[in-house]
Amino acid sequence: MTPVQTIIAKELRSFFVSPVVYVIGAIFLAVVGLLSYQAVANASNQALRLMQLQNTYAQLNLNEMIFRPLFQSMNLILMIILPLLTMRLFAEERKLRTFELLLTSPIGVNEIVSGKFLSVVMVYAGLLSLTGLIPLTLSAYATFDWQPIYLGYLALLLQGALMLSIGVCASALTENQIIAAFLSFGVILGLWVLGALSTAFGDTTVGSILSYLSFTEHFERLIRGLLNAKDLLYYISGIAFMWFAAHQAIDAYRWK
Amino acid sequence: MIEVQHVTKQYGRVKALDDISFSIHKGEIVAFLGPNGAGKTTTMRILTGFMPPTSGTVRIAGFDCLEEPWEVKKHIGYLPETPPLYLELTVREYLTFVGRIKRLGPEQLQERMRIIINQTGLTEVQGRVIGHLSRGYRQRVGLAQALLHNPPVLILDEPTTGLDPNQIIEIRDLIKSLAGSHTIILSTHLLAEATAICQKVIIIHRGQIVAIDSPEQLGVKLRQSEILHLTVKHSDPDLVETLGKIPGVMHISHGPAPNTYVLETNIGDDVREELTNLVVTRGAGLLELTTQTVSLEDVFKVLTKTDKPVD
Numbered sequence: 135m136t137p138v139q140t141i142i143a144k145e146l147r148s149f150f151v152s153p154v155v156y157v158i159g160a161i162f163l164a165v166v167g168l169l170s171y172q173a174v175a176n177a178s179n180q181a182l183r184l185m186q187l188q189n190t191y192a193q194l195n196l197n198e199m200i201f202r203p204l205f206q207s208m209n210l211i212l213m214i215i216l217p218l219l220t221m222r223l224f225a226e227e228r229k230l231r232t233f234e235l236l237l238t239s240p241i242g243v244n245e246i247v248s249g250k251f252l253s254v255v256m257v258y259a260g261l262l263s264l265t266g267l268i269p270l271t272l273s274a275y276a277t278f279d280w281q282p283i284y285l286g287y288l289a290l291l292l293q294g295a296l297m298l299s300i301g302v303c304a305s306a307l308t309e310n311q312i313i314a315a316f317l318s319f320g321v322i323l324g325l326w327v328l329g330a331l332s333t334a335f336g337d338t339t340v341g342s343i344l345s346y347l348s349f350t351e352h353f354e355r356l357i358r359g360l361l362n363a364k365d366l367l368y369y370i371s372g373i374a375f376m377w378f379a380a381h382q383a384i385d386a387y388r389w390k
Numbered sequence: 391m392i393e394v395q396h397v398t399k400q401y402g403r404v405k406a407l408d409d410i411s412f413s414i415h416k417g418e419i420v421a422f423l424g425p426n427g428a429g430k431t432t433t434m435r436i437l438t439g440f441m442p443p444t445s446g447t448v449r450i451a452g453f454d455c456l457e458e459p460w461e462v463k464k465h466i467g468y469l470p471e472t473p474p475l476y477l478e479l480t481v482r483e484y485l486t487f488v489g490r491i492k493r494l495g496p497e498q499l500q501e502r503m504r505i506i507i508n509q510t511g512l513t514e515v516q517g518r519v520i521g522h523l524s525r526g527y528r529q530r531v532g533l534a535q536a537l538l539h540n541p542p543v544l545i546l547d548e549p550t551t552g553l554d555p556n557q558i559i560e561i562r563d564l565i566k567s568l569a570g571s572h573t574i575i576l577s578t579h580l581l582a583e584a585t586a587i588c589q590k591v592i593i594i595h596r597g598q599i600v601a602i603d604s605p606e607q608l609g610v611k612l613r614q615s616e617i618l619h620l621t622v623k624h625s626d627p628d629l630v631e632t633l634g635k636i637p638g639v640m641h642i643s644h645g646p647a648p649n650t651y652v653l654e655t656n657i658g659d660d661v662r663e664e665l666t667n668l669v670v671t672r673g674a675g676l677l678e679l680t681t682q683t684v685s686l687e688d689v690f691k692v693l694t695k696t697d698k699p700v701d
Contacts, residue, residue, distance in 0.1 A: 140490040144476070151478045235474035235535065238438040239491040240463040388441050 137241040141249025142256070145223070149257050154222070158215050159261050169207045170268045173200045196278035197359070201269070205286045205357045208265070212294050213322050219257065220301025221315035223250045224384070228309035237388060247380050251302050258294045262287065282359030289356030292369035293349060297322050299376035306383040325349055391416040391543060391573045392437065397446030399432050399597075406432045407443070408597040414590070416542075417570045421584035421605075422577040424594035430577040431471060433594065434547050437575070438468045450543055464493070467541035471548050473532025477521030481512055481531055484520055485538060492539035502538055510534040510564065526557040533561065537568075544568065546576040550583060562587050581605070617682035618653040618662070623675025625649050632668060636661050 135143070149155045177199045184194070227233040236246055269283050297318070304318035305311075329350030335341030345351045349372075352365040392414040399407040407429045414420050422430045435441045436448060439459045448455040451465040476484055485506070489499040507516050510530045515523060520531060529549070536544060549565065550558045566587050568574060578584055584591045585605040593601040593608075601608060622629070625648065633651070634642045638659030645652050655661050662679060669676045 135490055137491060137493075140487065144479075144487045147483065148476065148478055230474070230477070231470055231472040232474040232476060234435075234438075234440055234468070234470045235488070236491065238440050238463055238466065238468045239488075240460045240493050241491050 137245040138249045138252070141241075141246060142253045145250055145253035146256065148222075149253070152222075154218065155257060158218055159264075162211060162215055162261055163264060165211055166204070166208055166265050166268070170200070170204050173204050174272065196272070196276055197282045200272070201278075201283055201286055202357055204268070205290060208290060209293055209353060212290070212297060213326065214319070216258065216294060216297040217301050217304070217315040217318040217322070219254055220298055220305055220318060221311040222305070223254065223302055224305040224380075225309050225311045225314045228387070229311075233387075237384075243381050243384050247302065247306075247377055247384070251299060251377065251380075254298050254302065255295050258298060259291060262290055262294065279359070282357065285359050285361055286357045289353050292356075292366070293353050296349065296369050296372045296376070299373045299380075303376045303380040303383060306380045306387075391418075391451060392575070393447075393449040394433075394437070395447045397433075397436060397443045397448060399429075399436060399441075400444045406597050407436075410446070410594075410597075410599055412592055412599060412602055414573060414575065416573055418590055419565070419569050419574045419576070419588045420590045420592060421588040422575065422592050422594055423579065423581065423584055424577075425579060428594045429597040430594055431547055432597075434468070434470075434545050434575070434577060438466055438545055439463055440468075464539070465541055465543055467536035467539065467544045469532050469536040469544075469546045469549055471551070473528055474535070475520045475528055475531060478519065480519050481507075481516045481523075481534075484531065485534060488535045489538050494539055502540060506534045506537050509537070511560070526553050529553060529557070529561065533564070542572060544572050544574045544576075546574065548577055548579075550578070550580075558583075616655045616657055618655060618665070619645065619678070619680045619682060620651045620653060620665070620669070620676075621645075621647075621678040622649050622651075622669060623677055624673070626672060626674045629669075629672070629674060632672065633665065636664050636668065 177194060177196060180199070181194050224233070227236065237243075266287070269278075269280075272278070300321050301314070301318035304321065305314040307317065308314050325348050327348075328344050329348030332341045332343075332345035332348060332351075335344060346368070349368070352368045355362055355365055394413065395411050397407055397410045398405065410429075410433065422433060424430050432441075436443050436455070437450065439455050439462050442456055450462045453461040453465070455462050476487070479487065482503070485503050486499065489503065494502060507513055510533055512527070512530055512534060515527055520528065523531065529552070533546070533549065536546065546565070550561050553561060562583070565574060565576065569587075576588070589604060591601070591603060591605050591608055592599055620633075630642055630644070630651065633639060633653065638656045638661045639653055640656060641654040643652050644650070653661075653665075662681075666676055666679060
């Protein structure tokens with residue numbers, strides 16, 4: 135086992151013995167389930183009405199009617215629950231002094247950060263894949279385009295990974311889990327607000343910088359089914375930046 | 391084995407360590423002695439590479455702590471003040487994790503785990519979750535963690551704090567049994583502990599080393615005079631005068647209880663034989679004769695009196 139694998143294995147073990155993952159998972163799946171039920175019910179109502187009006191078989195764009203709003207809602211739910219997944223990662227190590235064990239062992243800070251980040255991404259990816267049941271079930275009763283769905287899940291994965299990397303960095307800054315959760319929630323919220331702010335600046339340089347920094351624009355493009363290297367680069371550079379910041383935070387903690 | 395030269399550590403404006411130098415040879419057991427906040431933990435954290443010194447050099451097993459931290463970490467087993475335990479894991483899971491991050495191979499890990507679980511007396515609890523263990527067992531798991539990769543240097547920060555007397559003796563015996571094959575540094579604020587297990591004591595006060603010596607020598611050096619406590623059965627009004635005539639006795643006075651006496655004698659003049667003979671021939675009925683041992687409090691009173699104040 136490489137050190138990164140060791141850290142991942144330990145973190146996954148810790149995740150699944152704590153009730154936090156189960157509670158968060160249950161809430162996430164329940165809310166997403168309800169929202170998708172509501173979206174599907176809404177779509178079938180509209181289909182019925184169209185059929186009565188036109189007296190023919192109506193073909194609705196389910197991607198637009200169900201999945202895009204659903205992915206947008208999931209994004210909002212993630213903003214609230216993902217900080218709760220990451221808050222423990224470093225804060226608890228600092229509080230319980232197990233950090234001293236890690237930092238006096240022959241493994242690097244980069245391996246610790248990578249291991250912790252990858253473990254929480256795995257937990258999140260597992261949760262996310264469970265929601266795949268929604269399009270799968272729906273595909274038995276309706277036809278829709280799968281490509282935007284694949285991209286939507288890619289968007290959710292990248293979006294979640296970015297939020298988790300923010301959470302990992304926040305957790306490395308404090309030994310208080312609550313503070314870590316609020317800190318990451320604050321940063322994520324800030325990035326979201328930047329998107330709204332950018333519309334106020336319109337097509338100016340400031341406006342385009344703000345809209346690039348916010349995840350809204352990138353996420354929206356991906357869930358529309360548009361794959362763009364610029365958007366992928368946004369997520370990858372964001373995650374890399376947060377990884378680096380977490381690394382710095384840990385070094386600062388040792389050198390203080 | 392361990393070379394510390396001119397190490398200084400500054401936390402903001404506070405100087406936690408001020409120009410500390412010492413060296414420890416292979417196989418020695420050395421105690422860091424000092425009150426809380428003296429700099430023991432800081433020194434240990436620097437030795438383990440957990441934090442770097444502000445200035446100065448530390449070499450462990452020939453490797454510089456700043457230049458080759460990975461080699462140093464491989465050579466060190468560290469038990470921090472609070473044992474670094476993941477409370478949700480079982481003892482075996484925890485030790486497996488530790489073995490892996492200490493870079494032991496799978497077979498080596500199994501082998502070492504078997505030995506260490508035996509050595510630290512964890513056989514009965516190896517399948518239990520650490521969070522459910524008593525404090526004594528947790529301390530042992532912490533010690534097992536430090537010993538697992540068989541490091542030549544062991545750094546133990548207050549290994550017996552918070553344990554009951556039986557556990558303290560067990561842990562001390564375990565540490566003593568490791569002497570010779572391992573170089574051990576432990577910190578404590580109990581002089582008795584240092585005397586019981588260590589060959590050398592380093593006393594730290596306000597970030598400076600105030601003494602390095604063997605515990606016995608340290609005790610001897612610090613005593614200007616020897617104090618004897620004597621208890622006899624029958625009261626004897628002339629006893630004070632008679633005993634006062636023994637060469638070497640500087641001062642004699644009545645103790646707190648009836649028929650007890652406190653004698654202050656010159657260091658190096660052992661008057662005990664003469665004293666007992668005299669008491670016995672006078673028929674006073676010798677009940678008890680004890681030498682007062684030097685306590686940590688005495689050591690500190692003496693050592694810190696001449697200490698410069700920290701600015």
